Amino acid sequence: MQFLVTNFTQMLKAREPELLDREDGHWYETKFDKVYPSISTILSATAPEHKKNGLARWKENEPAHEYITKQAQDIGTQSHKMIEDYLSNSLAMDEFDLLPIAHFNNLKPFLENITNVTCIEQRMYSDKLKVAGTSDLIAEYNGELSIIDYKTKRKPQVDEYMYEYYLQTTCYAHMFEEVTGQKINQVVILVSSEKNTRQEFIKTCDAYVEPMMERVEKYYLNNLE
Template sequence: MLKIREPELLDRADGHWYKTKFDAIYPSISTILSATSSDEKQNILNAWRENEPAHEYITAQAQDIGTQSHKIIENYLNNCLSLEEFDLLPVAHFNNLKPYLEHISDVTSIEQRMYSDKLKVAGTSDLIARYNGELSIIDYKTKRKPQRDEYMYEYYLQTTCYAQMFHEVTGRRINQVVILVSSEKNTRQEFIKSCDDYVEPLNERIEKYYLNSLN
């Protein structure tokens, strides 16, 4: 059912958008969260861009490292791992996260595009599988420095949204989200949260986005 319902990712300049099989067009959850982030967070990001002449290069490099790291993990989970085509840093991130990857079993889907007609939102989850035996939405992140729990808040909302989409399509409830983080400081972190704690704030952010779009 997930594959049959997969939406098409559209090429747009105003964020990630998806088109369903029934021609509905929804923004990605990452687009919604970016548009509704706090003024403080947006000011910090804008200040960094203004004071960092190489911000475009740094952002593009981080995206490339993240993309390669995701592909390595995807190949690993599909039992077709070959590291020769990848750069050293993404390989290092993979090796750093590998102890956590051993906790993954019973993979349901990898890089799964989904959407919710109820929430009017779409997105692509990194992984849906069991983590320590519990069905989970699992995301991997590569960072320059170790992360604090409060830095992960937007990711908790994002992965909770994937859980909501999955439930709407399959009728199966996912209660746990897992964020695995590797940093260039050679640290690895595991953040595990209950979806129940983030459903309400997630709905508030989506509602805010659509209310703002009407103004």
């Protein structure tokens, strides 16, 4: 996999914040002592009531919800690591469990569309929005510089279910532009399910900038000291 060694990579690494160990979500501390919540923490806190209620009902009705959640996190972590190692040309398949390997193989045709990697698992932040986060991948997808995210799910997804991810990845694009001055127009979400389906969701950032900013503003309005 070809890496695109640019000033972008160096600029991002020079400004990379530290992920803090906290129980109230993901938080990051910048080199200038600013502490910001992650965009995922903000989106979770400002999620529509029907989504929050649906998650609460699932936990009430599923006695094994903690086990299922932990298992899903482990599968996702291993799958992400496999993709990272593959993109870095250092993949050793014998280090991983069977289901993550299946997810990786399922997504591999989409991974062939990735070229000119700028960075993997890049921590970033925005002083303007007072938000931070970690992007799975910034690279060209079908020749266009993109924020790329990958998900492992139990079932196939529909576009409506992906909305929060579009907001999240659009926020990463905003952070990237704030640091580098380079606008990213495209976000890509790659999804593998346990039903052996693979899906590719490609969106234009501009459609999600305004609702993303509204959610960030709502979070800070609700958390005024």
